Each structure stands twice: as C-alpha cells, then as structure tokens.
Amino acid sequence: MTAPALLDRPTTPATTRRTDRERTRGAGHARRITRRTVVYALLTGYALISAYPFLWMVSGAFKNSREVLSGGHLIPHHPTLATLAQTWSQLHFLRYFGNSLIITLGTTVGVLLVYSLAGYAFGVLDFPGRRLLYGSFVALLFVPGITLLLPIVILQNKLDLLGTRLGLILPSINGTAPLAVMLLTSAFRSVPRELRESARMDGAGELRTFWSIFLPSCRPALVTIALLTAIPTWNEFVLARVSLSDPSTYTLPLGLQNLSSSAAPQQNVLMAASLIIIIPVVLLFVFLQRYFVNGLTGAVKG
Numbered sequence: 001m002t003a004p005a006l007l008d009r010p011t012t013p014a015t016t017r018r019t020d021r022e023r024t025r026g027a028g029h030a031r032r033i034t035r036r037t038v039v040y041a042l043l044t045g046y047a048l049i050s051a052y053p054f055l056w057m058v059s060g061a062f063k064n065s066r067e068v069l070s071g072g073h074l075i076p077h078h079p080t081l082a083t084l085a086q087t088w089s090q091l092h093f094l095r096y097f098g099n100s101l102i103i104t105l106g107t108t109v110g111v112l113l114v115y116s117l118a119g120y121a122f123g124v125l126d127f128p129g130r131r132l133l134y135g136s137f138v139a140l141l142f143v144p145g146i147t148l149l150l151p152i153v154i155l156q157n158k159l160d161l162l163g164t165r166l167g168l169i170l171p172s173i174n175g176t177a178p179l180a181v182m183l184l185t186s187a188f189r190s191v192p193r194e195l196r197e198s199a200r201m202d203g204a205g206e207l208r209t210f211w212s213i214f215l216p217s218c219r220p221a222l223v224t225i226a227l228l229t230a231i232p233t234w235n236e237f238v239l240a241r242v243s244l245s246d247p248s249t250y251t252l253p254l255g256l257q258n259l260s261s262s263a264a265p266q267q268n269v270l271m272a273a274s275l276i277i278i279i280p281v282v283l284l285f286v287f288l289q290r291y292f293v294n295g296l297t298g299a300v301k302g
Helices: 003-007 013-061 065-070 082-090 093-123 130-142 145-158 165-175 177-189 193-201 206-217 219-234 238-243 252-260 267-301
Strands: none
Touching: 013 082, 013 267, 065 267, 082 267, 093 130, 093 165, 093 177, 093 206, 093 219, 093 252, 130 177, 145 165, 145 238, 165 177, 165 238, 177 219, 193 206, 206 219, 219 267, 238 252, 252 267
C-alpha cells in the first residue's frame, strides 16, 4: 500500500477514542503539574516567612548591640562571638541547663514508662470498661491546659511539692497523657496479634511479651512521644513561672525572662540567649526526625 493511501485511510471510532483519551490524559497531567507548582510555591513562601524570624534571631546573636539597633540587615557586617560568650555568663547557662535537663528527662522517662504500659493495655488487652476509660483519656485533649493551672498549683502546695523539680515533672507527665495514650494505643494495635499468641505459647508472660515484642515493634511511636514530650517540657514557662520561686531551681526559659526584664535589656543578648536555648531542641529533632515521621505515620495508619 502506498503512502498516500495510508494518509487517506479513514479514521476509525477506536482511533478517535484513543486520541481523545490521550488528549484527556495530557490535559489532566498538565493540570496536576500546575496545581503542584502552585502548592509548592505557596509552601515555599510560607516556609520563608516562617523561617525569617529564626534567621533574624541567629543573625542578632552574632551582632553587637550597636549593629542590632542600627539597621535591618540580616547578615552581620561584623560577626562576633562576644555576644554569645557574654550571654553564656549572664544566663548562668550551666545551672539553668541542668535544671531544664533534669525536668525534661524526668518527664520524658515517666511518660514513656507509664503510658507505654497504658497503651499496651488499651491496644492489646481486653478488660471491662476499656473503651470508656480510653475515651475519657482522648476527651482530655479538648481541655485547655491553662484551665488546670490553679488546681495544679494548689495540689502542689498541699503535697509540699511547690517550688521543686518534682512538682513540675508530675504535672507534665499527667498533661501528656491524652496524646501519648492515643498514639501508643494505635501503635500497639498495629502489631500483629499472632506475635502475642506465639509468645504466650512459648511461655512468656504479659510483661515479657510487652518488653520483648511490642516495645521494639513500636520504637518509632515511642520516639515520637518522647519528642512531643521533651520539646514542650524544655520550653515550659507558665507552670515554671508560677511554681518556682528559688533562682537556683530556675529553668532556661525563666533565665531568659530574667534577662528580658532587666533594666536595660540588650536585644542581641536576648537573641543569643534564645539561640542557646533552642539549639538542643533543634539538634534533638534533626537526629530523630526519621523516627518522628515514621511514628506519626504508623499512628495514623493504626
């Protein structure tokens, strides 16, 4: 058959439908690319707006007081470490850092110990009133924490814990209960039941099954709960402000508040102090980010 004959060949309905599908597929692909480009552009703009105050704080930590007040440039013209050194001594970093570290570690360990057992009970075991009790924990997510501030302080006073580190650790453990129970229950439910049955057939008790099988399987969820507990506890200010009165027990946020309430606060010193406070949190999140994302994903799927 000659080439002109092929060109003059009539178009069949199947060919027309295939052409329409290709056009529709191409138009849909173009729309998806356009939507994705718009979304990425909006997210990039939002990220830049959100990151600018943080970048300004980092920049101010390496400026002297005159340069901070003289202009709005982001990059320091004459970067110096003197501001950080001065802030380190004024903030009494080691003392406040030790207090914050003790409170944060105590709270995080307490949350992981108590609510991993609670999550195992809610997600694996079967006992009367399980659903009602679990629903009560989840309902506490809708209770504003500030409404409990006065009862907590009164209870601390009655238990003779007001002004102590333990007086901050116990309320912080209790305040993390709803979210920790919900995430860990979902994580434990996602573990195959066959593993527990096999462990029981091999003679393992509940505690051995919990420790050897379920905890390793739910490691990402545990890391997620640890991060969601440690970061707010490290940055806690309101409860620490109303509970602690002895400067020797102050945490880092209280030390920063003392700097800002001085007679002539220096903006570069405040920025340097803020940078010193958030560096441990940023490093913690960077090193555990993979577990954090996996833990949230597994909790949502569960």
